[in-house]
Amino acid sequence: MSIRCPLRRRHVVGAVTLLVPPLLHGCAQYQPRPIDRAETESAFLARLPDPAAATELFAATAPLDGAGPSAFDLADGLSPREAEVIALLLNPRLRTERAKLGVTLANATYAGLWDDPVLGTDIIRYFNSSENLWQWSAALNLTLPISGRLEAELERAGVEHAAELLRVAADEWKVRLDVRDAWVRYSATQARIELLDALLVSVDEIVGNAERLEAAGELSRVETSLFRIEQSARRAERMRAETESRTAQLALRTLLGLPPSAAVTFTPSLEAPIEPALAAASARRVRDNPEIAVAQAAYEVAEKSLALEVRRQYPDVTIGPGGGDDQGDPNVLLGVSLPIPLWNRNQRGVAEATARREVAQRDVESAIQTAIGELSVAEAALVGVRAEREHLETNLVPLADAEIADAKKLAALGEMNVVVLVDAVVRQLDAHLTLLDAREREARAAFAVLRLVGPESPTSPVPESTP
Numbered sequence: 001m002s003i004r005c006p007l008r009r010r011h012v013v014g015a016v017t018l019l020v021p022p023l024l025h026g027c028a029q030y031q032p033r034p035i036d037r038a039e040t041e042s043a044f045l046a047r048l049p050d051p052a053a054a055t056e057l058f059a060a061t062a063p064l065d066g067a068g069p070s071a072f073d074l075a076d077g078l079s080p081r082e083a084e085v086i087a088l089l090l091n092p093r094l095r096t097e098r099a100k101l102g103v104t105l106a107n108a109t110y111a112g113l114w115d116d117p118v119l120g121t122d123i124i125r126y127f128n129s130s131e132n133l134w135q136w137s138a139a140l141n142l143t144l145p146i147s148g149r150l151e152a153e154l155e156r157a158g159v160e161h162a163a164e165l166l167r168v169a170a171d172e173w174k175v176r177l178d179v180r181d182a183w184v185r186y187s188a189t190q191a192r193i194e195l196l197d198a199l200l201v202s203v204d205e206i207v208g209n210a211e212r213l214e215a216a217g218e219l220s221r222v223e224t225s226l227f228r229i230e231q232s233a234r235r236a237e238r239m240r241a242e243t244e245s246r247t248a249q250l251a252l253r254t255l256l257g258l259p260p261s262a263a264v265t266f267t268p269s270l271e272a273p274i275e276p277a278l279a280a281a282s283a284r285r286v287r288d289n290p291e292i293a294v295a296q297a298a299y300e301v302a303e304k305s306l307a308l309e310v311r312r313q314y315p316d317v318t319i320g321p322g323g324g325d326d327q328g329d330p331n332v333l334l335g336v337s338l339p340i341p342l343w344n345r346n347q348r349g350v351a352e353a354t355a356r357r358e359v360a361q362r363d364v365e366s367a368i369q370t371a372i373g374e375l376s377v378a379e380a381a382l383v384g385v386r387a388e389r390e391h392l393e394t395n396l397v398p399l400a401d402a403e404i405a406d407a408k409k410l411a412a413l414g415e416m417n418v419v420v421l422v423d424a425v426v427r428q429l430d431a432h433l434t435l436l437d438a439r440e441r442e443a444r445a446a447f448a449v450l451r452l453v454g455p456e457s458p459t460s461p462v463p464e465s466t467p
Contacts, residue, residue: 047262049086051072055072058081064273065276086257087175087257097167101164111150112154114150120139121138122324134325136325137322140320141320146317147313147316149314155304156304159301175255177451186248186251188436188437192433195432199234199429203231203425204231211224252266274446280450281378290454292364299360299361301360302353302360302361306354309353312346313350315338317337318335319334321334375449375452392431
């Protein structure tokens, strides 16, 4: 059906010519941004945390154990809590994951927009007529989203971004616990160095006494060599501990996102929230487990995806108002189109979304079951190593210290038994090293429990504001 009106071809062409350039001007323009790798490397090698950002985040971040300084200050050495803040700001993996939030945020911001109108033109040339050889028409096609598809797209985009926020927050929690675990390993190497230094002082003293007794003819060279062998072996062990300490510090710097030469000093600490970890495990179990929260958010995305695919079964109406020239007679046109859901009906999309929701449900169930099992294992390990540490502190270490003290008294009185004294020295060191190993494992076990229990309150990702 056409409605005739005094419309002229030149009017339509002129209107289109004037309308298109302004519309195209509103489109985004591409701007290349090449990466200068040399500049990136230089910036990284000079990197230090921004004091203002670190201070603000330090105040906003709840401590894991309630210990440490009350304010962020690198001048007095880096504490574990301050290291967590630096890692949250500069850890390279976290920075990448936070950058990915821009993708889901952009999707959530612009989801649900109407499709752009489509301008169409038809031109017909007649060959069997001597007059009015041309016919043309133009229409602006608009899609009316009556199916509810756009609302479903908007809802899905929103839950996708919320899920991504939860995933990044879970990654930040992991990094905080990774920092604590690495800190304990580094601190244990420092404590091992101190133990070996103290032992070497005793061994050096014993070797000096043994050499004097050997010179006096009261000890044989073979007996004295036993002390020298022990002295040399422990020096080698001390060198190995020094190497482990240096590599542990470099690993910490990498985890924190700092260059190897960063001017920071680590303050060793083997302290860990043992009792709070056990209490949290008993009280909260896996209620706040980050992996479960991420799986639950993924299930919500699957739900909204299924709702969207169902809405896509229903058609949207397309209308196309326009006008033209039919052999010299101007007219106005109105086209209407409506897809008929007869054969396709988006059956594939609905079936796939239904299957993905089923998989997401299994992921949630698996995350809950896995977290419960892993937390039970971690809790049992913490209880066991705590009992072991207490036994070593109250039994083995005091006995070993008493044995070496008695052996030294006898040696001072001139009653040096080489075998007994060497054995006492070795036993004392081994006892303290065993206790140190138990303290390290106890601290790491506590942080393993906290990793599974999760933060006490929901967290949101740290804003990406540092270079």
